[in-house]
Structures are given as C-alpha cells and as structure tokens.
Amino acid sequence: MDFPNLKKQDPEIYKLVKKEEEKQQYKLSMIPSENFSSPAVREALSSVFVHKYAEGYPHKRYYEGNQFVDNLEELCQQRARQAFSLPDDWHVNVQPLAGGNSNLAVYNGLLEPGDTILSMYLPDGGHLSHGWSFPEKDEQGLEGQVEQAIYLGGKRKISIVSKIFKVVQYKVEPDSRLFDYKKIMAIAKEYRPKMIISGGTAYPREINYDALHSIAKEVGAYYLADIAHEAGLVAAGANKSPIGKADVITFTTHKTIRGPRGAVILCRGDLADRIDFGVFPGLQGGPFEHTIASLAVCLKEACTPAFKKYAFxxxxxxxxxxxxxxxxxxxxxxxxxxxxxxxxxxxxxxxxxxxxxxxxxxxxxxxxxxxxxxxxxxxxxxxxxxxxxxxxxxxxxxxxxxxxxxxxxxxxxxxxxxxxxxxxxxxxxxxxxxxxxxxxxxxxxxxxxxxxxxx
Ligand SMILES: Cc1ncc(COP(=O)(O)O)c(C=O)c1O
Incomplete structure (x- = not known):
C-alpha cells in the first residue's frame, strides 16, 4: 500500500510502517493468533467511518447523523449471520472492541460479582480473559493449589476477571494432554459455576461442545464458547460449530477469520438484551464503525468458496x-x-x-x-x-x-x-x-x- 500523505507529513511513522511491512513481507510469521487481511479489508478500515461516533445500536443511537452507520452495522450483522449459518432466533453484536472486551461484556450481561466461573487452566492453554490468578508461596506452602485436574486460583489476582469473580479452572490430563470431560462434569457438580467457558490460546484439539453443553445443563450454568482462534475454521466448516450447544459464543475477528482487530458476540435470542446492555452502556462507549465496516468486508469474504478452501x-x-x-x-x-x-x-x-x-x-x-x-x-x-x-x-x-x-x-x-x-x-x-x-x-x-x- 502506498501512503503518499503519510510519507510527506510524518516521515517517522511512515518509516516504521514501511519497516513493519518489509518484515511481514520477508519473514515467515507463524504466530497462530495473527493473519494477513485483504487490501479491501484494510481499505474499509481506513475509511471515513473512522470519524464517527455512534453510541447505541442501529436505529437507537444517542446522536444524529448515523443513517449510514445504521445501514453498515445491520449489513455487518447480516453477514455474520450468513457466515456462521446462524439460526433466526440467535442474535449478533458486532461492537466489542477486542476479544477480551467481548468476554467481559458477556460476564457483565449475565453474571453478578462473586459468581463462579469454570474455565480452562491458563498454563494449559486457556486465556487471561477467562480469569487468572497466580499461585504464590506463603509461609504455609503453596497458595492456590494446583491439583491434578483442577486449579482453584491463587492470591495474586492477575486478571480483573479473577478480582470480580471466583474462578475455578479445569486442566488437561497429564499424559494425553486432552480434556477428560467426566472430570470437568465432577468439578462443575462440586463448584456449581454460573458460567462454563471453553476455548483458549494453545489447545490444539477441537472442543467437545456436546459434552460441555450437557455439563452446563446439568449444573444450570451458562455455556460460553470462546472461539477466538478457530472462528474462521468454524465459519468454513473446517472445525465444528458450537452454535446450538453454547448459549453465547465470542470470537476475535483478526485471527483465522482474517479481518480487522475486533470481536463479535453471538448469543441465544432470549439473552440478546442482556448481552447488548453488557457491551453498551455496560462496558464500552462508541463502537469503532471503521472496524465494523472492515469486519463486514471480512465476513463477506468468509462466505466465499475461496475462503472455505483456505480454511481447510x-x-x-x-x-x-x-x-x-x-x-x-x-x-x-x-x-x-x-x-x-x-x-x-x-x-x-x-x-x-x-x-x-x-x-x-x-x-x-x-x-x-x-x-x-x-x-x-x-x-x-x-x-x-x-x-x-x-x-x-x-x-x-x-x-x-x-x-x-x-x-x-x-x-x-x-x-x-x-x-x-x-x-x-x-x-x-x-x-x-x-x-x-x-x-x-x-x-x-x-x-x-x-x-x-x-x-
Ligand atoms: C481464546 C481467546 N480469547 C480472547 C482473546 C483476546 O483477544 P484480544 O487480544 O482481541 O483482546 C484471545 C487472544 O488471543 C484468545 O486467544
């Protein structure tokens, strides 16, 4: 991409952009959470939608002048429905600014402070936004017992999620390094979480969504499937979809799905109001409409046969x-x-x-x-x-x-x-x-x- 204005006006930043461009061009970038978006995705990202303030939702904004923003956000939602074959009674929110925010917004909408969350143990590949606190040595020994199948959290609360909620974490089996869903069921029965979360940053296997659905049902918990990493694979059918199994699904838009940095929440229709409220006004201010424009382009791409081939x-x-x-x-x-x-x-x-x-x-x-x-x-x-x-x-x-x-x-x-x-x-x-x-x-x-x- 050429940046003639940037080059003239701010050569320092221009030089850094060009250096990063050269690095991306000539090195193999194999960080699993990164991807290269298309020029059209990036063009939409730098469009005039970057100038907009649009607090609220389509046709329910707090400022005037949002007719095209409303069209844009509705189109983006519609494309998300298409890309994930969403049932009519499911809802889409395309406003979360990042994956971490999307998860916080879900907790904000569905949980109360002090509730228990059951999520994947971070060192086994879970994610910080599912809660994390550090085991700390004290005079009595190790605080925050790391047991064979379960981690009950330590004293040093690293993630705000662990400061607000009680976080219990399930681990993979030491030998197979896979989940034993029977053990997760036993943990859920003992700790009675309000929410069970699957997904992580370094678990290389598909999640058994049926098993987690049953566990959540058994203990009366919400089931949140965070598919930040595999969203593109799910959209293309290269990985299984948690739709119909989870109550809520979050995903980042910049990993396998190859869009701009951002996130989406999909949820059961009856949870729509609570989820939307959890995002705005509960957590965020104005949505990034330029990101939503770019995301809409990415979601259209995700529906093509070429993308399906790519994901496989x-x-x-x-x-x-x-x-x-x-x-x-x-x-x-x-x-x-x-x-x-x-x-x-x-x-x-x-x-x-x-x-x-x-x-x-x-x-x-x-x-x-x-x-x-x-x-x-x-x-x-x-x-x-x-x-x-x-x-x-x-x-x-x-x-x-x-x-x-x-x-x-x-x-x-x-x-x-x-x-x-x-x-x-x-x-x-x-x-x-x-x-x-x-x-x-x-x-x-x-x-x-x-x-x-x-x-
Ligand atoms: C499973 C999972 N959830 C959430 C996130 C957070 O995404 P973000 O960096 O956009 O906040 C990540 C990021 O890698 C992730 O892997």
Whole structure:
C-alpha cells in the first residue's frame, strides 16, 4: 500500500510502517493468533467511518447523523449471520472492541460479582480473559493449589476477571494432554459455576461442545464458547460449530477469520438484551464503525468458496507440520492438531521455549514461546514453542512448504541447542553473529518472495 500523505507529513511513522511491512513481507510469521487481511479489508478500515461516533445500536443511537452507520452495522450483522449459518432466533453484536472486551461484556450481561466461573487452566492453554490468578508461596506452602485436574486460583489476582469473580479452572490430563470431560462434569457438580467457558490460546484439539453443553445443563450454568482462534475454521466448516450447544459464543475477528482487530458476540435470542446492555452502556462507549465496516468486508469474504478452501488448507498445513515434527522426535502436545496451531514441548529436546524462539526469529521464522501442560518453567521462559499456519496459508503455501519449514526449524534448533543455556542477553548477542542463521533467513526470504503478501 502506498501512503503518499503519510510519507510527506510524518516521515517517522511512515518509516516504521514501511519497516513493519518489509518484515511481514520477508519473514515467515507463524504466530497462530495473527493473519494477513485483504487490501479491501484494510481499505474499509481506513475509511471515513473512522470519524464517527455512534453510541447505541442501529436505529437507537444517542446522536444524529448515523443513517449510514445504521445501514453498515445491520449489513455487518447480516453477514455474520450468513457466515456462521446462524439460526433466526440467535442474535449478533458486532461492537466489542477486542476479544477480551467481548468476554467481559458477556460476564457483565449475565453474571453478578462473586459468581463462579469454570474455565480452562491458563498454563494449559486457556486465556487471561477467562480469569487468572497466580499461585504464590506463603509461609504455609503453596497458595492456590494446583491439583491434578483442577486449579482453584491463587492470591495474586492477575486478571480483573479473577478480582470480580471466583474462578475455578479445569486442566488437561497429564499424559494425553486432552480434556477428560467426566472430570470437568465432577468439578462443575462440586463448584456449581454460573458460567462454563471453553476455548483458549494453545489447545490444539477441537472442543467437545456436546459434552460441555450437557455439563452446563446439568449444573444450570451458562455455556460460553470462546472461539477466538478457530472462528474462521468454524465459519468454513473446517472445525465444528458450537452454535446450538453454547448459549453465547465470542470470537476475535483478526485471527483465522482474517479481518480487522475486533470481536463479535453471538448469543441465544432470549439473552440478546442482556448481552447488548453488557457491551453498551455496560462496558464500552462508541463502537469503532471503521472496524465494523472492515469486519463486514471480512465476513463477506468468509462466505466465499475461496475462503472455505483456505480454511481447510490451514488445518492440512498445521497437521503436516505436526507430522514432520513428530518424525523428528519432537513432543507435539496431544500428538497433533485439529486446528491451525501446534504446540511443541521443548523439554523433549532438553530445551525451553525462549532461546529457540529468539534464534528462529533471527533466522526469519517468527513463532512464540508458550507454556505447555505440566509446565515447569516460568512465564518469561516457558517450556513450549507455539506455531500456526494462518498467515503462511494466506500467502498460498501448502504441504511442500510445510516440509521445508519443519526442516529449517529443526536445523535452527539443532544449531543453537549447545548455546541455549546462555543467559538471554549473551544468547541474543551470540545468535546475531551465527552465519547458519543468516543463511536460513536468506532462504526464508526467497520462499517469501515466491509467495508474496498482498499489500
Ligand atoms: C481464546 C481467546 N480469547 C480472547 C482473546 C483476546 O483477544 P484480544 O487480544 O482481541 O483482546 C484471545 C487472544 O488471543 C484468545 O486467544
């Protein structure tokens, strides 16, 4: 994209935009929560809708001058219905500013302070916006017991969700690193949550929505399915849909679904007023109408056969990568993936996640360090490497390229393994000078040139 006005008026910002553009163009960006949106999605994002204030909902605004905003928001809602094959008696809210906000808005609409939430344990791949507090050592021992199947929360409340609500978390099984839904049922019966949440940032398998629906029904809880990561896969049919199983569904719009940064809430029609009130005036002020314009473009794209093909390829690519890592002796958490992401427990190679991720970045491959089930590391140096295929599939890469990427990643890890015990600063100095990493970065760049980013 050209930015002639920005270039002239603010060269400092222009230069940073161009540097970021170059990085995205010539490195492999494999953060599973990122994607590359289309030029049309980005054009709508920078449209004059950015100038608007439109507190309220279509035809119920607090300011005049919103006739086109009303048309836009209704069109966006309609496209969300189409993209997710929403039943007529379900409702759509396209105003949440981000995924975290969408979850807060749901709690705000349906819960009271002090209510109990049952969500996935954060170090096993859950999300901060589902509540998180830290276990802290005190004189008596470990506060916030981390037991085999359950975490009852610690004293250091990290997420505001844990400050307002009582948060109980279910864990994956230590060996399979999958959920045991019978255990989740037992926890739900004991703690009687008002809301049960599924979804997370690093769980590579599909969720059993039927099982969670039954558990929620059994204990009289709302069931919130947060499909932030897999929304695009669900829209395309590459992953199962929680519609009809969950009472409320939230998703971010910038991950697999390939839109602007934002979020959507889908809910049962009888909850519509409470959910809408939970968003505005309960949590947010004016919606970002430029984001809603851009989201509407993204949702139209999500209904195309090309998007469907894309989403299925995202999964195939992730499965191929997982297979190649397993063949090379890596511990791929849960033995594979059903989605767009995979997680490697680097302890199988006597390493942690931090330094390998730094070295891979130096070699032009961006992925992130991540906690893994049965974590023994720290938040800054957890034991896992998390990677995803949304952006590289958007570029058009397929299984053959996945084979090459797995080979490069393995090579980089082997090259730097002997130095991985160095302190972070020393390690980072050392890898800057490694010719092997420079060579891989050049090879990565030439692959990226074959599959250019549409900017
Ligand atoms: C499962 C889940 N929910 C919510 C969020 C929060 O989204 P946002 O960063 O837009 O607040 C994320 C972000 O990665 C997520 O993975």
């Amino acid at each position: 390829q995202v999964v195939k690519n992730a499965q191929r990568l997982a297979q190649r890592f397993i063949e090379r002796g890596y511990d791929v958490v849960s033995g594979g993936t059903d989605k767009h992401l995979l997680l490697i427990d680097m302890r199988s190679k006597k390493l942690s996640g931090r330094n390998p991720a730094k070295a891979l970045d130096q070699a032009g491959i961006i992925m992130n360090r991540n906690s893994v089930p049965n974590e023994t590391g720290s938040p800054m140096n957890p034991s896992g490497l998390r990677m995803g295929t949304p952006t590289i599939t958007t570029r058009g890469m397929k299984e053959k390229e996945m084979d090459k990427i797995a080979e490069w990643v393995d090579y980089v890890i082997k090259v730097v393994a002997p130095d991985c015990d160095l302190k972070p600063a020393e390690f980072e100095e050392k890898i800057k000078k490694m010719p092997e990493l420079r060579k891989i970065a050049a090879e990565v760049k030439s692959l990226c040139q074959k599959y250019p980013l549409n900017i």
